[in-house]
Amino acid sequence: MTDARDTGLRLNPKYDKDGLITAVASNVETGELLMLAHMNAQALAATIETKVAHFWSRSRGRLWRKGEESGNELHVVDLRIDCDQDALWLLVRPVGPACHTGRRSCFFRRVTDEAGLALVDDESAAGQ
Amino acid sequence: MTDARDTGLRLNPKYDKDGLITAVASNVETGELLMLAHMNAQALAATIETKVAHFWSRSRGRLWRKGEESGNELHVVDLRIDCDQDALWLLVRPVGPACHTGRRSCFFRRVTDEAGLALVDDESAAGQ
Numbered sequence: 001m002t003d004a005r006d007t008g009l010r011l012n013p014k015y016d017k018d019g020l021i022t023a024v025a026s027n028v029e030t031g032e033l034l035m036l037a038h039m040n041a042q043a044l045a046a047t048i049e050t051k052v053a054h055f056w057s058r059s060r061g062r063l064w065r066k067g068e069e070s071g072n073e074l075h076v077v078d079l080r081i082d083c084d085q086d087a088l089w090l091l092v093r094p095v096g097p098a099c100h101t102g103r104r105s106c107f108f109r110r111v112t113d114e115a116g117l118a119l120v121d122d123e124s125a126a127g128q
Numbered sequence: 129m130t131d132a133r134d135t136g137l138r139l140n141p142k143y144d145k146d147g148l149i150t151a152v153a154s155n156v157e158t159g160e161l162l163m164l165a166h167m168n169a170q171a172l173a174a175t176i177e178t179k180v181a182h183f184w185s186r187s188r189g190r191l192w193r194k195g196e197e198s199g200n201e202l203h204v205v206d207l208r209i210d211c212d213q214d215a216l217w218l219l220v221r222p223v224g225p226a227c228h229t230g231r232r233s234c235f236f237r238r239v240t241d242e243a244g245l246a247l248v249d250d251e252s253a254a255g256q
Contacts, residue, residue, distance in 0.1 A: 007229055009247040011239055022164060024152055031159015033208075036150060036215040048241055080161075081247065082234040083227050087164040089235045099211050101135055106210040107217045111139055113176055119137040119209065 006083045013044065014086040020056055021088055025098070027105075028077045028091040034098035035106045037066075039088065051076045053090055072096035134211045141172065142214040148184055149216060153226070155233075156205045156219040162226035163234045165194075167216065179204045181218055200224035 005012055013021050020038040027034055037055040039047065042063055046054040053074035057064035067073035078091040099106040109119040133140055141149050148166040155162055165183040167175065170191055174182040181202035185192035195201030206219040227234040237247040 007249075009237070009249060011245045011247055022150060024161065024164070026154070026159065026161060031154065033152065033154060033161075033217045036152070036210060048239065048245070079239040080235040081237055081239055082164060083229050083231070083236070084234075087234075088239075089161045101211055103211070106212075106215075107208040108211070109137070109209055111176065111207040111209055111216075117139045117176070119139055121135075121137060 023088040025090040025092045151216040153218040153220045
């Protein structure tokens with residue numbers, strides 16, 4: 001079932017009860033998913049205006065320009081919204097590692113069932 | 129700040145208060161983000177076991193094998209979890225269009241500020 005929000009051309013983000021929408025960023029060159037975070041309307045507006053990714057930090061309870069401390073900004077090349085307008089996709093050029101652990105991507109661990117259920121760190125060999 | 133969950137090699141998903149974790153799927157060949165949905169522990173286990181994406185349908189309140197009606201399954205090539213283990217990334221080979229609108233990706237609309245804030249449908253020219 002589809003409605004106007006699903007296929008129409010009016011931007012109408014469906015914020016959750018906390019006023020947030022999920023946003024994921026991937027590297028526009030490689031397709032690698034870098035991080036998942038949340039935006040409120042203010043963060044979305046700032047992202048659109050500056051073309052630098054802004055999020056709402058739930059832990060700090062404030063607007064957060066990604067890289068404001070680390071310098072590792074995400075420069076937004078393309079911004080997309082999904083069918084029911086409750087998720088955003090940012091295609092970005094990262095200035096540096098996206099993850100707070102120093103990894104290139106937050107998704108640096110692969111789930112494997114080779115030895116029960118464990119994780120494999122694909123970036124560890126590259127150092128951090 | 130990091131802890132064992134952030135960098136350790138034990139799978140320890142951080143489910144929200146509803147028992148769900150956000151999961152995004154992208155095309156392993158092209159890097160295109162296809163969809164964002166949610167999994168509970170049962171959906172994650174089924175995905176790992178069958179290598180076909182399963183989610184928890186919040187609207188229907190039940191386990192949902194993506195493609196169970198449409199046939200448009202997502203075959204999971206790689207499964208990753210992020211630093212704080214509250215998001216999953218599935219790298220998939222899609223059998224058909226991932227979106228319920230018939231589009232290849234749910235993220236078929238680009239946000240543009242060229243004429244105020246509107247959306248551009250990048251897949252419409254290709255038909256649906």
